[in-house]
Amino acid sequence: MQTIIVIALGCCIGVGAYAFVYARGASYLTNDAAACANCHVMHEHYSGWLKSSHRTAAVCNDCHTPGHPVAKYITKASNGFWHSFAFTTGRFPDALRITHRSRRITEMACTKCHDSLVDSLVHGPTAEQPPGLQCHSQVGHLR
Secondary structure (H helix, E strand, O other), rough: HHHHHHHHHHHHHHHHHHHHHHOOOOHHHHOHHHHHHOOHHHHHHHHHHHHHHHHHHHHHHHHHHHOOHHHHHHHHHHHHHHHHHHHOOOOOOOOOOHHHHHHHHHHHHHHHOHHHHHHHHHHHOOOOOHHHHHHHHHOOOOO
């Protein structure tokens, strides 16, 4: 019984290591925006980011992961797992959709970088609620 467990564990580690190398897994531990384009479904988003004004101010991690290092890598691991799962099973939509959690993370990043603008919208003369990602629906990914 122990031999079967060891063989199964070895197979899982071997397949995991191969997938990590094949998918350039180490690149996801960096802040290099090109790592996000390792997956073909992200090419359009990466290309759009290259055309946007944000390419000089922010990389993917700045907008799509929390600032705290532990939360950042938990988010990257979760997103990576679910992206890999969807890709492997063929269950990803043609037009990627942001999850509720990822939307909150991105809106917090907008607020952090554009604090004075958001503050004037919330506390200014009209006291409007900031529209979140609707401020500039394609600001990070021009098409």
